[in-house]
Amino acid sequence: MSIGGYQLLERLGExxxxxxxxxxxxxxxxxxxxxxxxxxAHEEEFRGRFRSEVKRARQVPPFCTAAVLDAxxxxxTPYLVVEYVDGPSLDEVVAKQGPLTDSNxxxxxxxxxxxxxxxxxxxxxxxxxxxxxxxFGLGSPKVIDFGIARALEMTSxxxxxDQMVGTVSYMAPERFxxxxxxxxxxxxxxxxxxxxxxxxxGRTPFRADSPTATAARILTQxxxxxxxxxxxxxxxxxxxxxxxxxxxxxxxxxDMLLAQNTDPGMARRPIAIDPRLREAAEAAQLSGHHVSGSxxxxxxxxxxxxxxxxxxxxxxxxxxxxxxxxxxxxxLYSRDSGxxxxxxxxxxxxxxxxxxxxxxxxxxxxxxLQRRGQWTGVSEDYGGVCDFKGGLLIQTVIPDTLCTGPxxxxxxxxxxxxxxxxxxxxxxxxxxxxxxxEIHYWLDLCPGLVxxxxxxxxxxETLEVVETDVLTPGQQREVLLGLxxxxxxxxxxxxxxxxxxLTDPNLVAGTVALGAAPIDQYRNDSPEVEVLIAGIEIRPAxxxxxxxxxxxxxxxxxxDGSSTSTVIVxxxxxxxxxxxxxxVLFMTGPEYCETFGLEVTADNPCERAWVTEDSxxxxxxxxxxxxxxxxxxxxxxxxxxxxxxxxxxKVSAAVLAQRIGAEGLADVTVEDGVVxxxxxxxxP
Numbered sequence: 001m002s003i004g005g006y007q008l009l010e011r012l013g014e015x016x017x018x019x020x021x022x023x024x025x026x027x028x029x030x031x032x033x034x035x036x037x038x039x040x041a042h043e044e045e046f047r048g049r050f051r052s053e054v055k056r057a058r059q060v061p062p063f064c065t066a067a068v069l070d071a072x073x074x075x076x077t078p079y080l081v082v083e084y085v086d087g088p089s090l091d092e093v094v095a096k097q098g099p100l101t102d103s104n105x106x107x108x109x110x111x112x113x114x115x116x117x118x119x120x121x122x123x124x125x126x127x128x129x130x131x132x133x134x135x136f137g138l139g140s141p142k143v144i145d146f147g148i149a150r151a152l153e154m155t156s157x158x159x160x161x162d163q164m165v166g167t168v169s170y171m172a173p174e175r176f177x178x179x180x181x182x183x184x185x186x187x188x189x190x191x192x193x194x195x196x197x198x199x200x201x202g203r204t205p206f207r208a209d210s211p212t213a214t215a216a217r218i219l220t221q222x223x224x225x226x227x228x229x230x231x232x233x234x235x236x237x238x239x240x241x242x243x244x245x246x247x248x249x250x251x252x253x254x255d256m257l258l259a260q261n262t263d264p265g266m267a268r269r270p271i272a273i274d275p276r277l278r279e280a281a282e283a284a285q286l287s288g289h290h291v292s293g294s295x296x297x298x299x300x301x302x303x304x305x306x307x308x309x310x311x312x313x314x315x316x317x318x319x320x321x322x323x324x325x326x327x328x329x330x331x332l333y334s335r336d337s338g339x340x341x342x343x344x345x346x347x348x349x350x351x352x353x354x355x356x357x358x359x360x361x362x363x364x365x366x367x368x369l370q371r372r373g374q375w376t377g378v379s380e381d382y383g384g385v386c387d388f389k390g391g392l393l394i395q396t397v398i399p400d401t402l403c404t405g406p407x408x409x410x411x412x413x414x415x416x417x418x419x420x421x422x423x424x425x426x427x428x429x430x431x432x433x434x435x436x437x438e439i440h441y442w443l444d445l446c447p448g449l450v451x452x453x454x455x456x457x458x459x460x461e462t463l464e465v466v467e468t469d470v471l472t473p474g475q476q477r478e479v480l481l482g483l484x485x486x487x488x489x490x491x492x493x494x495x496x497x498x499x500x501x502l503t504d505p506n507l508v509a510g511t512v513a514l515g516a517a518p519i520d521q522y523r524n525d526s527p528e529v530e531v532l533i534a535g536i537e538i539r540p541a542x543x544x545x546x547x548x549x550x551x552x553x554x555x556x557x558x559x560d561g562s563s564t565s566t567v568i569v570x571x572x573x574x575x576x577x578x579x580x581x582x583x584v585l586f587m588t589g590p591e592y593c594e595t596f597g598l599e600v601t602a603d604n605p606c607e608r609a610w611v612t613e614d615s616x617x618x619x620x621x622x623x624x625x626x627x628x629x630x631x632x633x634x635x636x637x638x639x640x641x642x643x644x645x646x647x648x649x650k651v652s653a654a655v656l657a658q659r660i661g662a663e664g665l666a667d668v669t670v671e672d673g674v675v676x677x678x679x680x681x682x683x684p
Contacts, residue, residue, distance in 0.1 A: 003079050004072050006033050022084065029084070031069060032144075036078040047073050054080060057146060059122040063284035064115040064277070066135070066144040085142045090199060091131035099202040099227070107273050108134065108141050108199045109232060110257050112192055114281040115143035116250035120185040121284075127183060129191035130167045131198055140277035168211040169204040170194040173219045173242050186244035189253060193223070193239030201227040205240060231260045231506045238436070252409045254281060259411040259508040363408040364539040364617040366559065369418075371578045373571065373620025374406045375514065375536075384516070391419070391534030394429075394516040402432060402515040406618070410434075411509035413541035416481040418514075420445055422473045423530025428517050431481060434502075434510035441502065443481055443490065446519045447471050450490055452500040454507075464500035468492075476534075484541060512538055539617075552595060555583040555615040560673040566681055567668050569660045570618055574653035577623040579675060581668060585613040586681070612665070621668075621675050628669075628677040629656045648679065656680065 001008045008021040012032060018040075023033040036050070051073040058068045062083075070081035090108065094100065100108060112134060119126055126133075126146040133145045172190035175183065197205040205223035208214040223240045225233055235256055241247050248256070258281055367374045369392040377386050384401025387393045394403060410433075420429045428446040435441075441463075444451040451465040470492050471477060480491040483502070490498040516531040556565035558581060567581035587595065589608035600606040631651040651659075656678060660666050665681035 003033065003035060003077065004070070004075060004081075006031065006079075006081060008033060023081070030086075032066070032082050032084045034080040034082070036080075038077065041077050047078060050078055057122070057124055060124060060146070061118045061121070061284065063118040063280045064111045064140050064142055065118055065146065066142050082144065083142075085135040085137040085144065087136035089132050090134040090136070090141070090195070093136065094131065094199060094202055100199045103273055105196070105200045106232065106257075107277055109192075109196045109235075110254070110273060110281050111141035111277055112143060112195060113250060113254040113257055114140075114277075114284045115146075116185070116188050116192060117254050117284045119143070119146050120188070120250050125183060125185055126188045126191070128167065128170075129188055129195060130170045131195055134195065140274060140280055168214050168218075169198075169206065171215075171218065172244065174244055176215050176219055184244060185250060186247050189239050189247045189250055190241075190244075192250075192253065193236045196232070196236055197223065197225060197228060197240075200232070201225075205236075231508070234436070234506050248409065254284065255409060255411040256509045258282065363406075363410060364537075364615075365406055365408065366537050366617060367535075367620040368622075369534050369536060369620075371620075371622060372573060372576045373578045373580050374618060376404045389532075391421075391532045392514060394514070394531045394533070395528060396516055397518065397528050399517045400430065400515055401517065402430075402513045405511065405513050407511065408618075409509050410512060410538060413484045414538060415483070415541050416512060416536070416538050418479060418536035419476050419534045420471075420479050421476045421532040421534075422447060422471060423532070424473050426519050427473065427529035427531055428519050429531040429533065430515040430517055432511075432513040432515060433481065433483070434507045435513060436507065436510045439504070439507060440510060441488070441504075441507065443488075444517075445471055445477075445479060447473055448519075450492070450498045452488055452490070452498065454502075454504055456504070461503075463503060464498055466498045468497055470495075470497060476532075482541060553585065555585065555617070558583055558621060558668065558670050558673075559619055562669075562671045564667060564669045564677075566612075567666055568612075568614065569664050569666050572657050572660060572678075574623070574657055577625070578620060579623060579668075579678075580618055580620050581666075582618050583615045584665075586665070587611055621670065621673070623675045623678075624671075627675055628679075629653060630678070631656055631659050631680040 006023040006025050008023050009030075010022050012020045012022050014020070018034055018036045021033045021035065023031050025031065040050075041047075050071075054068060054071040054073065058071075060068070066083040066085050068080065068082050072079055088096075099105075112129070116126070116129075124146055126143070128145060129143065133143060135142050135144055170191040172187040175187060194204050194206075197203075203224075204214075205225060206214050206217040206221065207224070208217050219242075223237070225236060228236055235248075235253065239247050239253065258278075365374060369375060369388065370390070371388050375386075375392055377388060384394065384396035384398060386401075386403035387395075392403060394401060416431060416433060418431075422429060422445070425447050428444050430445070431443040432440050433443065438455065439457060440455050442451075442453040442455060442460075444453065448469060448471070449465055449467050450471070452463045454461045454463055478493050482489040482491070486502045486505075488498075488500045488502055489496060514533055514536070516529055518529050556563050558565060558567065565583055566586035567583050569579060569581055571580040573579065585592075588610050589605045592598070592611045592613075593600065593606035598606060605611045629651050630648050632648055660678075660680055667679045667681055668675055669677035
């Protein structure tokens with residue numbers, strides 16, 4: 001028996017959509033061939049969606065996934081050919097051997113998160129992640145059956161409004177809410193939490209006596225994580241949040257998992273994982289096939305669209321030095337990077353300059369705090385005020401007033417640097433770091449003392465406190481908080497004033513927030529305090545400026561000087577005269593491959609129309625009072641009286657904001673650090 005030139009050797013299994021066979025093409029390797037059931041084959045709507053979804057699934061990098069090798073949606077019986085993984089499924093392993101522990105459980109968690117990072121980065125949502133779709137191959141688990149569930153679920157004649165593709169125990173609550181909204185990548189992240197819970201306990205987190213009762217628990221009850229412990233249990237708890245917006249992205253999840261398994265200096269020693277799995281995870285983490293920085297979060301995969309529309313294709317190719325070492329094993333192209341490794345805080349870090357490609361391992365945030373940008377004027381607590389007057393001005397009479405900052409998860413070694421001015425002798429500035437929900441660390445900067453505290457679930461613990469008179473009210477001080485392995489170091493005007501051991505092994509990553517509080521926080525007659533914070537920069541430690549290799553250009557430094565460059569626009573606030581941008585390299589495929597010395601293969605972008613590489617540095621820029629605003633329009637006739645070049649026309653701020661929105665590409669002209677012109681980037 002054969003189909004499409006593939007000899008079918010034996011049946012491997014059968015499901016609701018079709019049968020899976022072990023096959024081989026000529027003398028090639030063994031493959032798995034899924035043949036679609038005849039009732040779907042005669043539905044033209046299904047064929048169209050099948051064609052589209054398979055095309056996108058073939059773009060998924062082979063990181064802990066069974067690669068899609070071939071498909072024929074036009075065949076009398078549509079079929080799909082994927083890499084054959086010669087190993088048992090997760091549900092078979094747990095049923096036979098019991099729940100996984102230690103390194104085996106950690107490997108499943110990292111492997112599935114790696115697969116989701118690759119799948120989501122290609123604009124695909126799995127929709128049916130479950131233990132049966134996690135197979136154990138050599139070195140790492142592999143996720144199968146992505147890329148076609150949507151084709152079936154969206155075919156109206158085969159799914160009624162009360163039906164959906166998936167297994168109830170692993171389905172996110174938004175899939176049961178009867179709104180019939182689009183499913184986002186956040187649903188896969190929820191399924192990851194349920195799969196890992198099953199792997200570690202032998203049961204799903206919302207198990208009940210019937211599918212209906214299980215769905216009710218998913219919608220209304222907290223997960224049962226009994227038997228899950230340590231940092232992994234905390235991450236599972238995050239992914240099982242009821243609100244999709246409260247879950248990390250797959251890439252953020254992978255960042256946190258790798259951070260937990262990297263630091264030999266952690267209070268709790270990390271669990272060793274197979275080197276091949278770590279290679280695949282780091283390659284997926286650093287490949288750039290994901291939304292980076294403060295880009296689109298949950299539910300906004302990279303998609304294709306016409307120029308000027310939301311969902312324009314953004315091919316991200318960001319290869320770092322680590323990816324270079326992994327290229328052969330992972331099947332990626334490679335190039336040299338020369339990025340610097342982590343360095344201890346014995347020397348004062350040099351001032352940051354724009355990095356070269358491959359120099360940055362994580363988010364890098366720069367904000368002068370002169371106006372709303374990556375920090376807003378909204379306080380998290382009633383009674384406090386966050387405003388922008390010469391910097392971020394915080395006024396309050398209550399403890400721990402925080403001002404909303406960027407949503408990026410900062411993992412691993414990092415530095416947080418800013419200028420602080422205390423308004424009076426009762427004013428303390430605060431930096432909340434490695435924050436995950438209500439658990440975090442505090443840095444307190446007060447007249448007379450510097451302190452680091454840990455906020456746990458039930459109590460606050462002082463880890464280290466130093467009495468010093470260096471923080472004088474009314475005097476601006478440069479403060480650098482360095483986080484390295486499980487230690488923290490505080491420098492004020494270049495001098496080390498405090499070091500502390502970070503005692504919570506669960507807190508290896510999190511967000512950063514800025515705040516203020518009275519020095520006597522729990523007095524009823526606390527006076528009004530005032531703190532001014534300016535010029536904040538958060539970046540990975542050790543990512544110091546590196547010298548680019550020959551012919552490899554650095555990113556344009558948009559913070560000062562004069563330049564015109566292509567950027568991703570993360571936020572555009574015309575009325576506030578500010579925007580948040582991320583410099584990128586923008587090249588045609590041939591230019592990119594010539595610059596980085598890549599050979600033309602199916603795995604690299606040489607034949608693509610254009611390619612971007614992200615800098616991972618988000619910068620808040622002020623906008624001039626009357627900037628030149630232009631956009632590419634489909635109808636040049638709309639540019640009446642305006643010289644037209646390929647449809648580039650003058651537009652209003654409102655129109656431009658609508659067209660570039662968030663994550664649009666634009667050419668930005670900066671003069672002395674101020675934006676004087678914004679032009680929507682034409683992408684053929």
